[in-house]
Structures are given as C-alpha cells and as structure tokens.
Amino acid sequence: MRNKTNILDFLNKKNFFSKIFNQFELNNYLKNKNVFLYCGFDPTENSLHIGHLLPIICLKHFQNFGYTPIILIGGATSIVGDPSFKIYERKKQSLDLLRFNQICLEKQLLFFFNNQECLNNKVIILNNYSWFKNFSILSFLRKIGIYFSVNYMIHKESVKKRLIKEKTGMSFTEFSYSLLQAYDFLKLYEKYGVKLQIGGSDQWGNILSGIRLIKKLYKDDVFGATNSLLVKSNGEKFGKTETDTIWLDAKKTSPFKFYQFWVNISDEDIDNFLQWFTFIDEKKINILFHDNNFIKNIINKKIFLAEFLTKLVHGKDVLISVKRIIFFLFGNGSITNIKEEDCIQLLKDGIPSIICNSFLDLPHILVKTLLVNSLNKARNMIISGAIKINGIVQTQKDYNFSKSDLLFNKYTFISKGKKNYFLIYWKI
Structure with missing residues (x-):
C-alpha cells in the first residue's frame, strides 16, 4: 500500500x-x-x-x-x-x-x-x-x-x-x-x-x-x-460507436480482439496510454523500455499494454489463452498448443475463412481464399516455401487435403508469409 x-x-x-x-x-x-x-x-x-x-x-x-x-x-x-x-x-x-x-x-x-x-x-x-x-x-x-x-x-x-x-x-x-x-x-x-x-x-x-x-x-x-478524455491521436473520442465498440464483456468483444485492439493503436498514443492505463510510474516505464531501437521499443510497449489490460479485464487464464493464439499465428508456436475453442474464437473474431464441403487441392484452396489470384501463381508460391498448412511448410505444388490436415475434425490453418492467415472450416 x-x-x-x-x-x-x-x-x-x-x-x-x-x-x-x-x-x-x-x-x-x-x-x-x-x-x-x-x-x-x-x-x-x-x-x-x-x-x-x-x-x-x-x-x-x-x-x-x-x-x-x-x-x-x-x-x-x-x-x-x-x-x-x-x-x-x-x-x-x-x-x-x-x-x-x-x-x-x-x-x-x-x-x-x-x-x-x-x-x-x-x-x-x-x-x-x-x-x-x-x-x-x-x-x-x-x-x-x-x-x-x-x-x-x-x-x-x-x-x-x-x-x-x-x-x-x-x-x-x-x-x-x-x-x-x-x-x-x-x-x-x-x-x-x-x-x-x-x-x-x-x-x-x-x-x-x-x-x-x-x-x-x-x-x-x-x-x-x-x-483525461480518452481520444485517438486524430482527436476522435474512444468508447461506444455504432460499429466498432470495444466492449469489456468477452461475449461482446472477444479477448483476442480486445488484445489486438491495443497492439494496433497508433504509435503516437502508446506513451500516453501506458501512463493512463497501467499502475506503473514514468520512471519504471523508462526502465522497462530502454532499448535504443525506437521501433522495437514501440512494439514492446504495445505488447506490454495489451497484456496488462487483457489480464486486468479478463484475468490471467484468458491472457494465457490469447497469447497461445498469438504465438501460433504470429510466432513459432506449435499447432499442438491450439485448442478447439481457439478456432471457434478466431471465427467469431472474423479471421478470414471459407467453408468447404469437400477436399480440394492446395492451389485451388489458395485461389478460393483469395490469397492468390491464379492457379499458376499458387503453385509457384507453394514451391517457393511461402505456404504453410497448420504451421508446417508445404512445397508439394498439387498437394491434396485429407482428414490428416483437419484439426478437431473441422479446421485447417493456411498461412502465406508471416501475416496472412486463413481458416478453412470443413463441413464434410
């Protein structure tokens, strides 16, 4: 005290x-x-x-x-x-x-x-x-x-x-x-x-x-x-809007989306938000974030804020679940750590997804997901090693999906590079 x-x-x-x-x-x-x-x-x-x-x-x-x-x-x-x-x-x-x-x-x-x-x-x-x-x-x-x-x-x-x-x-x-x-x-x-x-x-x-x-x-x-009134860097007021309200109730705004909101705030807002939304003082903030790399500092500050607020609003266990999803999607996390509720949550959050009623080959899936715009480009991208299925690189240009690619008998993650993700919901 x-x-x-x-x-x-x-x-x-x-x-x-x-x-x-x-x-x-x-x-x-x-x-x-x-x-x-x-x-x-x-x-x-x-x-x-x-x-x-x-x-x-x-x-x-x-x-x-x-x-x-x-x-x-x-x-x-x-x-x-x-x-x-x-x-x-x-x-x-x-x-x-x-x-x-x-x-x-x-x-x-x-x-x-x-x-x-x-x-x-x-x-x-x-x-x-x-x-x-x-x-x-x-x-x-x-x-x-x-x-x-x-x-x-x-x-x-x-x-x-x-x-x-x-x-x-x-x-x-x-x-x-x-x-x-x-x-x-x-x-x-x-x-x-x-x-x-x-x-x-x-x-x-x-x-x-x-x-x-x-x-x-x-x-x-x-x-x-x-x-202080909570406003964005452009002067627009935060809070409740018709289409983009960030709620504190996990049923209205999922913890994953809540976390992502804070990670994606403007660089100009992060220092003020660390002061306002955390319980640490400026001296401790300076000790925590002293890296000479300005961009790295900004990223670390946003991650710290997102983790702090997700834990504050939703609790420690929920934060662990969110970090598990983040680690898989944007880090080097293993697919074995993903749970079925994570897939369900990502669908609710609006991750790009499609529904498939039958197995297709990988090039047709890539075109169907709009990750590429032609079968020829899809095959070239596969051969180059840019496509992952459930976190594993797939270089077979005409690879056919099967039940072994299904998570929980329903889902498959497709990724192109480090930032483009797609979830296939198989109804077979």
Whole structure:
C-alpha cells in the first residue's frame, strides 16, 4: 500500500486528470485515514466499454493507496439518460432491460476491485434507484430544485450545445439529469461522508452541480476530479460507436480482439496510454523500455499494454489463452498448443475463412481464399516455401487435403508469409 499523501502527485505525474476542483484542499483532505470516493456508471448497456476504463483505473489507484471506492450504479438516472455532450437524446429502454443491465455491470465491476490485496477497503456498490424510487417529484423540486437557477443550468456547456440545435434541443427530462446526479453526491455525502466524486471529463458539469448543492446545504467543501478524455491521436473520442465498440464483456468483444485492439493503436498514443492505463510510474516505464531501437521499443510497449489490460479485464487464464493464439499465428508456436475453442474464437473474431464441403487441392484452396489470384501463381508460391498448412511448410505444388490436415475434425490453418492467415472450416 502506498503513502496516501502522494496520490495526487502520483496521478498528476501520469497526466491522469483533466480538471480537479480545489486541488490544494483535496490534497490535505486525502491525508485522512477513512476516505470514501465515488464514481457513477449508468447501465444503458449490459457491458462497459473501453471508454469506462479510465474512471475504473482511477478508482483502482485510490483503492491501491488505501481509500475506499464506491461504485454507484445509476438505476434511476439511466431511466432519464445523461445528455452530457450527446448530439441526440438517448433512446429510452424498458425497466426490465435496465435491471438486467444493472446486474451485468455490477458483476463486471466487482471483478476489478474485490481482491485479496484490498481486504480492508473493498469496493462498495450501491444503486441510486434505492433513494429515488420513493422520492416524489414534488418533494424533489421542493428539496433540491430550489437550489438551482435556470440561468445556472442553461449556461452549462453540455446544455448550451444542445439548446442551439433547432432540430434536437433538449427535453425537460434530460435537463433535470444534472440535478439527479447532484442529489446522488448529496446522499453519499450524508450516508458515507463522501467528499470526492470522480468521472470522465464529460461529467465535469454534473460534478460541479453536486459540489454546489452540498455547499448550499451543509456549508462544506467537497471535491471533484475528471480524468483525461480518452481520444485517438486524430482527436476522435474512444468508447461506444455504432460499429466498432470495444466492449469489456468477452461475449461482446472477444479477448483476442480486445488484445489486438491495443497492439494496433497508433504509435503516437502508446506513451500516453501506458501512463493512463497501467499502475506503473514514468520512471519504471523508462526502465522497462530502454532499448535504443525506437521501433522495437514501440512494439514492446504495445505488447506490454495489451497484456496488462487483457489480464486486468479478463484475468490471467484468458491472457494465457490469447497469447497461445498469438504465438501460433504470429510466432513459432506449435499447432499442438491450439485448442478447439481457439478456432471457434478466431471465427467469431472474423479471421478470414471459407467453408468447404469437400477436399480440394492446395492451389485451388489458395485461389478460393483469395490469397492468390491464379492457379499458376499458387503453385509457384507453394514451391517457393511461402505456404504453410497448420504451421508446417508445404512445397508439394498439387498437394491434396485429407482428414490428416483437419484439426478437431473441422479446421485447417493456411498461412502465406508471416501475416496472412486463413481458416478453412470443413463441413464434410
């Protein structure tokens, strides 16, 4: 366990925060022994995605320093939907679906925090539906609404951007979201003495609302911090998209695809990502990656990050399985180490593949897979030793496939060079 007085210095050296409210007083406050902090997660989906990793890792840092993290599942706020920097209003979901999502997120989040190293400060998981379900609209407006002027709310950056759009605008439901999150902070302040809320940079306005409410009601100073917004090198925001979301649930994004995502990030992103997504400091990073070969260093950094995050999100055993696939496809791994579930996973991940209902010779298979565009080129390539079947070089130009080439009576790997792989799924 680290020295608590150094946590803000530690995180600031990693450029972790984009904003901190009243940093000097927060640093003094964190010298106390029993400190609780919280972060909220709305269950709008049944899985978190990589855009949620930074607040999770932030909470994990605080836990490692000896503080107690509280995770607040937004069972109530998800019904409303956070409008922060959204172009359109979120689609409304059924209560049953939201309840299912809550169960999934709670299980997913517990995986990160409850371990043997943190027996005295295990994470606390709460659901804000428990205090909103019996709170009437009249009571809420009378108790909370009176502390927020319309002028204050419409000048919030996330609100202003929506109000200027004629076709979208903002519903009163969304407009009230900030008040609901402010009340969450108040409830946790009253019950657990929580004085620190953390979140993504898009939550800054909502966090300030909670700080404002507690100040008005209790004349006490509380704090907020937002992590750096996770963006690609081109400025595009990471997270959930229509077609390319990287989920933390292995059923939605396989561990192999998750691993490959981090290996293939931009070279310009890797140094920042090592700071943000790992628990090691800059000094140790420099010790680990001191090779004079710049390109080799970049590759090693990406592999380190991919392995670290795959283990963090999916566990040690899953990482071993992913490395087994990687070693076979891109290293010198033996086919004997491949398991049937690895083949199934690769098909799900979209590895180039074809289905064959009868045995063909190797040249026709190469043309069928589009690895080459003619039988003549296929034969020349085979003779040159560029083609492997299940990891073994095949130089017989008219080689015919047979049952001996089938893995688990279903699959055959074909490779051209070191980077072009194809999986044949035999339905015979």
